[in-house]
Amino acid sequence: MKAFRAFITKEFYHIFRDRRTLLILFGMPLIQLILFGYAVRNELNEADIAILDHSRDEVTREITGKLLSSGHFRLSAYLENESEIEQVFQRGTARIVIVFESGFGRRLIRDGKADLSIVTDASDPTMAQMLEGYTASIIEEFQRERRMQQDAERPPGADKVLHGDGGVSKSGITPEIRMLFNPELRSANLFVPGLIAFILMLVSAFLTSITIAREKETGTMEALLASPLNPMQIILGKVLPYLALSVINVFTILVVALVLFQVPFRGSVMLFSLLSLLFIMTALALGVRISSAARDQQTAMMMSLAGLLLPTILLSGFIFPISNMPAILQYLSHIVPAKWYLIIIRGIMLKGAGLDVLWQEALILFGMMSVLLALGISSFKNRLE
Amino acid sequence: MKNNGNIIEVNELTRKFGDFTAVDQISFEVKRGEIFGFLGANGAGKTTAIRMLTGLLIPTSGQARVAGFDIYTESESIKRNIGYMSQKFSLFNDLTVAENMRFYGGIYGLGNQEIRHKTIELLDRLGLTGVRNRLIADLPLGWKQKLAFSTAVIHDPAIVFLDEPTSGVDPITRRQFWDLMYETADRGTTVFVTTHYMDEAEYCDRVSIMVDGRIDALDSPVGLKETYGARNVDEVFVKLARGGVS
Numbered sequence: 001m002k003a004f005r006a007f008i009t010k011e012f013y014h015i016f017r018d019r020r021t022l023l024i025l026f027g028m029p030l031i032q033l034i035l036f037g038y039a040v041r042n043e044l045n046e047a048d049i050a051i052l053d054h055s056r057d058e059v060t061r062e063i064t065g066k067l068l069s070s071g072h073f074r075l076s077a078y079l080e081n082e083s084e085i086e087q088v089f090q091r092g093t094a095r096i097v098i099v100f101e102s103g104f105g106r107r108l109i110r111d112g113k114a115d116l117s118i119v120t121d122a123s124d125p126t127m128a129q130m131l132e133g134y135t136a137s138i139i140e141e142f143q144r145e146r147r148m149q150q151d152a153e154r155p156p157g158a159d160k161v162l163h164g165d166g167g168v169s170k171s172g173i174t175p176e177i178r179m180l181f182n183p184e185l186r187s188a189n190l191f192v193p194g195l196i197a198f199i200l201m202l203v204s205a206f207l208t209s210i211t212i213a214r215e216k217e218t219g220t221m222e223a224l225l226a227s228p229l230n231p232m233q234i235i236l237g238k239v240l241p242y243l244a245l246s247v248i249n250v251f252t253i254l255v256v257a258l259v260l261f262q263v264p265f266r267g268s269v270m271l272f273s274l275l276s277l278l279f280i281m282t283a284l285a286l287g288v289r290i291s292s293a294a295r296d297q298q299t300a301m302m303m304s305l306a307g308l309l310l311p312t313i314l315l316s317g318f319i320f321p322i323s324n325m326p327a328i329l330q331y332l333s334h335i336v337p338a339k340w341y342l343i344i345i346r347g348i349m350l351k352g353a354g355l356d357v358l359w360q361e362a363l364i365l366f367g368m369m370s371v372l373l374a375l376g377i378s379s380f381k382n383r384l385e
Numbered sequence: 386m387k388n389n390g391n392i393i394e395v396n397e398l399t400r401k402f403g404d405f406t407a408v409d410q411i412s413f414e415v416k417r418g419e420i421f422g423f424l425g426a427n428g429a430g431k432t433t434a435i436r437m438l439t440g441l442l443i444p445t446s447g448q449a450r451v452a453g454f455d456i457y458t459e460s461e462s463i464k465r466n467i468g469y470m471s472q473k474f475s476l477f478n479d480l481t482v483a484e485n486m487r488f489y490g491g492i493y494g495l496g497n498q499e500i501r502h503k504t505i506e507l508l509d510r511l512g513l514t515g516v517r518n519r520l521i522a523d524l525p526l527g528w529k530q531k532l533a534f535s536t537a538v539i540h541d542p543a544i545v546f547l548d549e550p551t552s553g554v555d556p557i558t559r560r561q562f563w564d565l566m567y568e569t570a571d572r573g574t575t576v577f578v579t580t581h582y583m584d585e586a587e588y589c590d591r592v593s594i595m596v597d598g599r600i601d602a603l604d605s606p607v608g609l610k611e612t613y614g615a616r617n618v619d620e621v622f623v624k625l626a627r628g629g630v631s
Contacts, residue, residue: 006491010480017479219473226439226469227492228461 003229007237014211015241021207025245029199029253036191037261047072047131050094052079059105063116066142067098072134089121096120096131188261193345194318196253197338200276201283201312203246206304208287212238213300216291231380239284246280266352272345275362279341282369283308286337288376312338340365392417392544392575393438398447400433407433409598410447415544415577420570422589423579424618426626430598431579432472435548438577439469452543465493468537468545468574472552476533478522482508485521486536493540500539507535510568527558531565538569545569547578551585563588583619592618594625601625 015021049067053060067073076094079085088094099117101107108114118135120128215221224234257263265272286308294300313319315329316338322330333339340361347353347361355362393415400408408430415421425431436442438451440460449456452466469475476485483504490500508514511531521529530550538545547566551559563585566576578589586592586606593603602609602625606618613621 002494002496003492006488009491010477010484010488013480013484014477218478219471220475220477222441222471222473223469223475223489224492225441226464226467226471227489228465228494229492230461 003227004233004237007229007233008241011211011237011241015245021211024207025203025249028202029195029249030256032195032199033192033253033256033260036195037188037257046074047096047127048076048094049073050077050079050085050088050097051075052082052085052097052099053104054102055100055104055106057103057105059108060100063100063139063142064098067135067138070134070138072138085119094121095124095127096135098135188257188263189350190346191318192253192257192261192263193342193349194316195257196250196276196345197279197316197341198309198312198318199249199253200246200280200341201308201338203249204242204280204283205287205290205308206301208239208242208284209290209294209300209304210297211242212288212291213294213297216294217296232377235288235377235380239288242287243280243284246283247277250276263349265349267348268354271355271358272348275341275344275348275358275365278362278365278369279337282337282365282372285369285372285376289372289379292376292379311336315339316342318342337365337368340368390416392453393421393449393451393577395438395449396447398434398437398449399445400430400437400442401445406598408437408444411595411598411600413593413600413603415575416591418570418573418575419590420566420576420578420588422586422592423577423595424581424583424586424592424622425579425595426581429595431595432548434595435546435577435579439467439546440464466543468540468542470533470537470545470547470550472548474529474533476521476529476536479520481518481520482513482524482532483517485532486539489536490539495540503539507539510565511535527554527561530554530558531562534562534565538574541572542574544575544577547576549579549581551580551582559585583617583622586618594622596625 015025051064053064068075073096077088079088079097082099085097085099088097097119099119101115101117104114104116116139118132120131122128212221215224229237254265258265287304290303290307291300294303315322315325315333315336317333318338322333322339325333344358344361344365347358391414393413395414396412397410398408398412399406399410411434423431423434433442437444437456438449440451440456440463444456451463454460454462454466456463477488480488486504486507487500490503495503504517505514508517511528513528513532516524516528521532524532534547534550537547551562554562559582566578566588570576580586589606591603591605592609593600594609595601602612602621604612609618609621610616613624615621615624
């Protein structure tokens, strides 16, 4: 125990004296949080919009007004003809153009159906898709309100006549888009869980693998192995300080996210902590495994970067939805622990899900942790081979 | 075995790495309290042998007992009773002198009080009390080596293994280093030291000379010189290395 305490003390000296480690440990999470929170926004704020209104009636004015008052769009210009559309995109004065066909309002009232084009600049496909989605949902809402208004104004019989094929208007103009759990499409709700997974992977696996590899590189590992310390003590001594710092990190991120970005936390904090601990242990085991394969810090760094951090960012669903990936990558994503952890904490934070819903993911994570822990410990050699 | 005055007993110890035989059936004894020189050119197998004796490497075949313990089955007991200064630097650059001693004292199970006394005593002997709170990284190589040695014997081990402790160190520091080893041996710790500086062999009680994984000669420096009709150990070594065994 005395030996173990001496070891832990030494580890904390290493951590607090190395500026690089400190920066990764405490600077990185904060920088990432702020970067994702303020710079990399997926949600829309005042995208420039141009309107080409061939109809100029009461209905088109109403729809335009609704779009502009949504807070997502800022009016750039009213266009006069089709040829101007390309120009505004080329000059970059608008990202989206709404085109109302002539006689839009009249046709909508008479036929219950009218054409409206949403033209977006797809050189930025993500943005284009998002603009389309926003516009569609605003128009959908407009129609819903309109229908309700009509229902209220007309006697029940007349309503039937108009909406007999009025159903076409519902499906004819806009697709129905519903957004659950994150109705405002707030990106913070999505990236904060992802960021937690990433930071945990970074601190637990990346830093652990480097700190063990460093002892090998400088030769101090030989002195440690020749000492009465047993391998379990060396592993635990290396891992525990990072475990403690990871836990502190998670709650820091969480508190900052709750306060700064009003990310909801609907589920159980207890369950969140327990399953996070499971993920941290998985990451630590990975770090130990990597360090036993790597001879020096450089190798350990490259291995964790390519083998852990990139999959955590790319294949976990953190940034790119897994369901949109080619089948082979979808299969590959199954072996990324962060994927399961992300499902779990998104479930807990955004949906308030409990273990009754998440038990499968938790079980998978537990299985991964057990296997990796066994691998990590058995690969850590007591002797030099 | 423990009572016959031999603290290390090695019998036909062998270690192969694939086809390469790094250590080839070496046998020797080291007496309690002596300074045993383990000589050989670079690559002769000294480090491999030392790693087997310190429990870091499993032998391919052969037997050995260190401080009375079997190297196969009792390596944990061996580790508690030895000090080891590897060829690579074993102190932590980002820790101060005192913190390094606290750490190594701690992992060998010394109490705080004991570590404090030891630190003062060892630094006093080295004349380095002033650098107590300096980072290891800021010290010159010679000082670092002397500190690494003192740290390796902080727990007063039965044997201390030193793997090329003086390589790359200036002659004056080398001289001081040998003084340290004498003092340590006087306090009852057996010193097992490897070197490829043949002049240093003259300071040892007995030396073995390793060539290509085998021990070709083992005697006191005086005895070796007589046997090989050489003026110094360097000549003995050259004769052995050329295969000119008389």
